[in-house]
Amino acid sequence: MEKTMGSAALTKPSVQLPRVVLSVWLLLVCCSLTAFGMESHIVYLGRRHESIHPDVVVASHHNMLASVLGSTAAAKDALLYSYKHGFNGFAARLSSAHISAVSQIPGVISVFPNKRNNLLTTRSWEFLGLEKANENKVFESSLWKKSNFGRDIIIGSLDTGVWPESESYSDDLIGTIPRRWKGSCIPGTAFNATNCNRKLIGARYYIKGYEAENHHLNLTALGDFLSPRDSSGHGTHTSSTAAGSFVQGANLFGLGNGTAKGGAPLSRIAVYKVCWPRDSKGGECYDSDILAAIDQGIHDGVDVFTLSLGSSPPLPEFFEDGIAIGAFHAVQKGIVVVCAGGNDGPTPATVANTSPWIITVAASSIDRIFASSVVLGNNKTYVGQSLSEHRLKNKIYDLVLSEDVGAATANKTSSKLCFSDSLDPKKVKGKIIVCQRGITPRAAKGNVVKLAGGSGMVLYNAPSQGDEIFPDAHLLPATHVNAKDGSDIVAYVKSKSKPVAYISPVTTVKGSKPAPVMASFSSQGPNSLTPDLLKPDITAPGLDILAAYSEVSSPTGLPADNRVVHFNVESGTSMACPHVAGIAALLKAHHPDWSPAAIKSALMTTGTHLDNRRKEILNGSFQTAGPFNYGAGHIDPNKATDPGLVYDATTEDYDYFLCALKYNQSSYKSITGREVHCPKSASSISNMNYPSITVSNLVGTQTIKRTVTNVGAGNTTYNVSIKMPRGISVSVHPPQMHFLFKGESKSFVVKLQASRTASGRYTFGHITWRDGRHTVRSPIVVRPISTGSR
Missing domain, CATH: 3.40.50.200 (Peptidase S8/S53 domain)
Structure with a gap:
């Protein structure tokens, strides 16, 4: 359903509408799409059955929308996408009244806004x-x-x-x-x-x-x-x-x-x-x-x-x-x-x-790091990181703090953070400027220094930003140092009448630790x-x-x-x-x-x-x-x-997860395409057959079940070892599992018991199965809640 502008432009007929007619047509389209609070929403209908042709699915979307909007033409106009291959649903422009009406139609699992997601060798x-x-x-x-x-x-x-x-x-x-x-x-x-x-x-x-x-x-x-x-x-x-x-x-x-x-x-x-x-x-x-x-x-x-x-x-x-x-x-x-x-x-x-x-x-x-060092006039060197392609011409430059060369119109904070127009070009020219990281992009600070005539920049972390530093493709010679090194550099500048420094060219360093x-x-x-x-x-x-x-x-x-x-x-x-x-x-x-x-x-x-x-x-x-x-x-x-064992998830495992989410039976069938029979007792997400074990509210004792499948050789025996989370007693039964053949599955249970002095904070451990060749490790995450704090 994507636009195909390039190909469509070759075949679209040339039709000239009268100017008045065109204006009315545009007004109608505008009103049909944006008036009355029309906003884009997604109508989710669950799994598409393979026996139903995609064209039939699209037709059903038109019919559903037409029943709410009043006509097939209105339905087609409002429709953005029909989801017809891997699942069933559509996206359309709908008003609040339309959303309410669509939500009541049998088979509709959910109607939700067209949410925005962000972009997170x-x-x-x-x-x-x-x-x-x-x-x-x-x-x-x-x-x-x-x-x-x-x-x-x-x-x-x-x-x-x-x-x-x-x-x-x-x-x-x-x-x-x-x-x-x-x-x-x-x-x-x-x-x-x-x-x-x-x-x-x-x-x-x-x-x-x-x-x-x-x-x-x-x-x-x-x-x-x-x-x-x-x-x-x-x-x-x-x-x-x-x-x-x-x-x-x-x-x-x-x-x-x-x-x-x-x-x-x-x-x-x-x-x-x-x-x-x-x-x-x-x-x-x-x-x-x-x-x-x-x-x-x-x-x-x-x-x-x-x-x-x-x-x-x-x-x-x-x-x-x-x-x-x-x-x-x-x-x-x-x-x-x-x-x-x-x-x-x-x-x-x-x-x-x-x-x-x-x-x-x-x-x-x-x-691997991209190292660029700051060498001070007292011969102390601080290793930072950078991706700058630029190099200083000389070996020594005046070193100044950005707040000391601020523009007359800027306050100390904006100058310290090297905001746009916060530096005085007369005081900056030819010097290396020390700026603090924060608020604006790191490379943008360097550009502020460059525009003010600076020769280079040392960017340092505030105390709250710690030791993590990043290389950037700066527009001038520049490097980024951590909070401690930055504090030392600032102290050096303040203690000298004429502080000087040099920024070394960037080099690629491999094998760095940790x-x-x-x-x-x-x-x-x-x-x-x-x-x-x-x-x-x-x-x-x-x-x-x-x-x-x-x-x-x-x-x-x-x-x-x-x-x-x-x-x-x-x-x-x-x-x-x-x-x-x-x-x-x-x-x-x-x-x-x-x-x-x-x-x-x-x-x-x-x-x-x-x-x-x-x-x-x-x-x-x-x-x-x-x-x-x-x-x-x-x-x-x-x-x-070659992991040895895997925690596979069958359709029943996902069914179990859906049951724990407490959807109704008709929704289960629509989502999965089959009948889902939830257990009479309340389902726990902790019991899904997952490679990690998490219990967010452990009161007293809880037993967790897991099933593993042997994907290695047959006739092998695995023994369990346990690193217990603090304040939690952990036992695994059976503590040993013998697999006769590849593809064989076996289950075990993990019993978690909180101490009476449970803190209410998360604590961590793991269980590990070993057969002499494979190590199969699963983290345990538990938050114990003491009986008295319930």
Whole structure:
């Protein structure tokens, strides 16, 4: 249902309406779409039965809308999308009265607004163990080799589009397109069907939901393309991270130089552009467009969906959320869905995309930094980070605090933070300026210094911002240092009559420790929607990731930055998500019989909670992290290839989850397409067969059941070990399980008992099954509530 402007323009008849008639017609259209509080909403009707033809589904949507709006013509005019392949529903412009009427129609599960979602490499795959650092060849045990680099798996990327000319989409090593592929390459502004190839096998765009909320896209003002072409670079970066081809000599200004590649380099990429700019600062991705893309992707033949987008709390209910609905039906079809966990950390309970059928990804670092040091006149050196291509000409410059060279019209705070027009050019010229991080973008502060005539910038964290620092492609020589180093530098400037400094050129440093470290921005648990389900599920590289980029977007995104780059370094859970999607594609290629739940389980139970020092992973404040930061741990692709046991989720497991959500029986049948029989006793989400165990309110004793399936060799015995959460007694029965054959399933129960002095705070532990070859680890997250505090 996407627009096809390029092709439609060739066949549209030329009809000249009289000016008065045209004005009346436009007025009627305007009134029909915007008057009386008409707003875009999604009507969700559940699963589409395979026996019903998609055209019949569309006709039923017209009939349903016509019964409310009064005519078929009005229904067609109001309809934005019909979801007819993977599930049943539609998006339409409706008034509050229409919504009330539609909600009463039998078979309607939910009616909800067209919600806006936000957009949330040469080293990372080496860091994850998929290739050798020095010999530039694949490990014999590498998942790359075992999966043939994910050959012919199709990854569907829902994002801002694609820059098809990037070498990351080269099809030189790619064979013919799989015959099962049903997708298309849709032309539009600056994009033709020939932009697709054997690598980039599909490209579509969806904008009706965006335009229903924001009116028509202003191409001139926003610089975007009414086509699958990517103007922001975000979609190009994420899809190439998931499955980009091998590109030698990839770098940003000579930094991070190496061979770029995606997680599954021989997989195919299908792009579904669903995100559009609201202004120059960011993009928006509407539920109705997302649902249309997932619906089409299911039909096209996608194997793995990657969505680096989502919303912030308060989160909508699962079946009033476009991503959750689309993902549910994709997983029903055996499609893996991977989503970013969000960038609202370090605030607790901010993680997004929390449904159990989604793999939710947090962001952490790799062992590579882009180092640029500040050398003071007292010979002390402080190592910061930067991606600046610019170098200082001399070895010594006057060093001043930005608040001491403020403009006469600016207050101390704005000068300290280097806001626009806050510096006095006469006092700044030729000096290195020390600015504090905060409020405005980091690179924008550097541009303020540059416009004022400064030679360089030292950016430092406030005490509350701690040790986490970021490299930016500054427009002048600049580096970013942590709070402690920043405090030392400020103290030096204040103590000297003529303080001086030098900023060294940026160098790429590999093997840095500790790594991984959790990103402070990565959204954290607990799960705000269903606290008895741990989210995020896993963490993956999301800091300073080098990948392909749009050539109409600068590396900083600043209006003053007109540089064109083929690759860019980006950070966010948006970057972590496609890492997991690429690995999921490898696992799907190596284990085509595994379900999406089995793939998730393999990733989670083999994740590590240790860094490259063999110590506990740290958070962004360099304190010990935990499951609310990283879920089950940091991803280990090679171990996930052979996890030993998996916690699979059958249709009955999802039924059990739906029962715990307390939908009515008719809704269950509509969602799943079959009868769902809920147990008479109250269902607990904690009992869903998930690779982690979470109980958000433990009073006294609770017993949790889990079932594991042997995906390794037969005739093997697993023994359990337990790390008990503080204040919780944990026992597992049976403590030993013997599997005679591959594919055999066995159940066990975990008994949790809170002490009488329970604190009411979350506490963490884990259970681990071992057979001498495999280690199958599941986190335990418990909040004990003492009887006296109920």
